[in-house]
Amino acid sequence: MNTIIKNSLQHSMSYSTYREFLKTLIEANSNSGNEKSESLAEFTKLNDKRMNRWDKTLKISEEDQNRLSHFNDNITWLVITESWCGDAAHIVPVLYKVAELININFRIVLRDENLELMDMFLTNGASAVPKLIMIDNVTGEVLNTYGPRPTEATKMVLDYKEKHGVITAEFKEELQHWYNNNKGQNIVDDLTKMLCKLEPSICLQN
DSSP states (O other), rough: HHHHHHHHHOBBBOHHHHHHHHHHHHHTTTTTSSSHHHHHHHHHHHHHHHHHHHHHHHOOOHHHHHHHHHHTOOOEEEEEEOOHHHHHHHHHHHHHHHHTTTOOOOEEEGGGHHHHOOOOOBBBBBBSOOEEEEEEETTEEEEEEOOOOHHHHHHHHHHHHHHHSSSHHHHHHHHOOOOOOHHHHHHHHHHHHHHHHHHHHGOOOO
16 A cells, blocks of 8 residues: 555544544634634534534435445545535535445545645645545555545536636535535435446446
């Protein structure tokens, strides 16, 4: 296994530990990452509320559960994130729900505490989070990566940038509405397609 990935895994945390970590940040009116600010602390509070909602309300359809239940590869999902990231607040709970469903080892690390790891998985040269790294537990091989956004949200962002040049506050609000309305389905679909490449029998299920 790559030494950087191995070291990051050794210092990673579970989903439940990460959720408790967010609460300690909120109590301290702070945020994760190297940059500390009032606005990032407020985003952390907002994201904790978003994650609380998804933890309570997120549902995976019986059809998707049946399909995913056929996956049995021995892998770990390592997620790079930060408390202030709005996309992560919607995405990470879905990643965890899927991992929990099919008994995938799910671990989380903070970007700014794992810069060498982040540099291995840049998105168009940027340290964008959340980023999911799929790792074979036997060989240590990186099987695939996912993020920082689901496919439909990525297209929305690219289309908006092409038309307007920059992302505006209004568009960010629109993107939040999309996450709420989509209810994680695009993420589940994306993950299922990725897992199909690892376990083709998933794709054969009706």
